[in-house]
Amino acid sequence: MCEDATLAKVVSFLESFSLSLETLRDISTRLTKNMIQGLGRHTHHKASVKMLPTFVRATPDGTEEGDFLALDLGGTNFRVFHVRVQQDERNVLKMDSEICAIPREIMTGTGEQLFDHIAACLGTFLESQGLKDQVLPLGFTFSFPCEQKEIDKSILIRWTKGFNCSGVEGRDVVQLLKEAVHRRGDYELGFVAMVNDTVGTLMNCGYKNQSCEIGMIIGTGTNACYMEEMCNVQRVEGEGGRMCINTEWGGFGDDGSLRDVQTEFDLEVDRSSINPGVHIFEKMISGMYMGEIVRLLLVKMTKDQLLFSAQVSAQLQTKDAFLTKFISEIEEEGTGEENTKRILSDLGLQWGAADLRAVRTVCDVVSSRSARLCAAALAAIANRIRTNRGLDHFKTTVGVDGTVYKKHPNFSEELRAVVRDLAPCCTLDFRVSEDGSVKGAAMVTAVAQRIAAQSHLIDDSDDDDDEPRDV
Ligand code: GLC
Numbered sequence: 001m002c003e004d005a006t007l008a009k010v011v012s013f014l015e016s017f018s019l020s021l022e023t024l025r026d027i028s029t030r031l032t033k034n035m036i037q038g039l040g041r042h043t044h045h046k047a048s049v050k051m052l053p054t055f056v057r058a059t060p061d062g063t064e065e066g067d068f069l070a071l072d073l074g075g076t077n078f079r080v081f082h083v084r085v086q087q088d089e090r091n092v093l094k095m096d097s098e099i100c101a102i103p104r105e106i107m108t109g110t111g112e113q114l115f116d117h118i119a120a121c122l123g124t125f126l127e128s129q130g131l132k133d134q135v136l137p138l139g140f141t142f143s144f145p146c147e148q149k150e151i152d153k154s155i156l157i158r159w160t161k162g163f164n165c166s167g168v169e170g171r172d173v174v175q176l177l178k179e180a181v182h183r184r185g186d187y188e189l190g191f192v193a194m195v196n197d198t199v200g201t202l203m204n205c206g207y208k209n210q211s212c213e214i215g216m217i218i219g220t221g222t223n224a225c226y227m228e229e230m231c232n233v234q235r236v237e238g239e240g241g242r243m244c245i246n247t248e249w250g251g252f253g254d255d256g257s258l259r260d261v262q263t264e265f266d267l268e269v270d271r272s273s274i275n276p277g278v279h280i281f282e283k284m285i286s287g288m289y290m291g292e293i294v295r296l297l298l299v300k301m302t303k304d305q306l307l308f309s310a311q312v313s314a315q316l317q318t319k320d321a322f323l324t325k326f327i328s329e330i331e332e333e334g335t336g337e338e339n340t341k342r343i344l345s346d347l348g349l350q351w352g353a354a355d356l357r358a359v360r361t362v363c364d365v366v367s368s369r370s371a372r373l374c375a376a377a378l379a380a381i382a383n384r385i386r387t388n389r390g391l392d393h394f395k396t397t398v399g400v401d402g403t404v405y406k407k408h409p410n411f412s413e414e415l416r417a418v419v420r421d422l423a424p425c426c427t428l429d430f431r432v433s434e435d436g437s438v439k440g441a442a443m444v445t446a447v448a449q450r451i452a453a454q455s456h457l458i459d460d461s462d463d464d465d466d467e468p469r470d471v
Pocket of ligand 1 (some may be wrong): 145161
């Protein structure tokens, strides 16, 4: 078959991945409806987009300072940080950090094993930093859906992104961490604040830039948070001001509402995951799954005689063998073709010139769909804030983090272009911050501690106060 004819067949094969602006607009409207359902007092329990109150109501006022520990669980790695909040420069400095691997057997073992592992990594870090005798406050960036009761009480609703430790769902994560530290007995923790990575990213961005009102992650998983009017947060008492809502938009579609845009490959990725039926939107978009979607496509196309002379290698048949980072490498301007040759050879495939072009097209189509779907979701949030405030035009900053957004050569550009189309009355300025979610968690901890200290000064006797504690 001549090269052009092959490419034409490849393109038509990929048709189910292309989403028109009209479809994206419709998806955006569906998400808005789901968000409203998630906020409702009587509808939230059955909503697939959870819209979780975070008890973060304000961005920092600049008076916060001090040394903090920060933990980050839920991305590519587990990380431990020592950070310093500097009042004078409105700055969060990373003093030191360490990455600890979480072995696969711990990711799917018992909760006790997981928290013992975390406490052990933290212990080793404190030892190496000479901090073991200090009782430092800790910000815990825990990037899973949690029902937050207070800033220091957070019940895991369910695991996502490849984690599945028994005995943690339905439990307070702060308590599990404290119990693990207590079991060791060689160091102590101060105040612990629980923060989702989107919220940390928003708070870090908001510390420097008061107009930052949306936090977004597109990495191993995907999610966003934003400042919602308290009068719409029906599950929390109080009408005035705003509260940061963790949307958990990864769960969009768990009620079947994206069935018409899911391809057979999305269905397969979901079916073979450790949590079928959960986080459908995330499985169409994020770094944990995008490579696998490409792999399934390549296998099917090879079997249909469109690629690699119909010869599938054993490696290509192996689940998760095609890493999401390959997509970025293949689409890279300039080096893309050389990267493609190396990646395909490493996967044991015999390729020709037509295969190189076809594989690049497959990667393009999958990553572009991801960017467009994210844009539809982000547009839903921007349009909602604008409507909430009755504005003709709304301008804000979006704090962003995540490997897919940061590493893919044209993901961010496509996302921004599509948001402009879908939210024409909103101007969004995007700010990426290194370690933003972790620095933001330290900020939240600093604010919570300041408020706790202030209320302690006002009323010393109020030790067993049952009121939810806000930031
Ligand atoms: C998953 C988690 C969510 C997190 C996101 C990005 O969707 O459920 O809490 O924010 O991944 O890490």
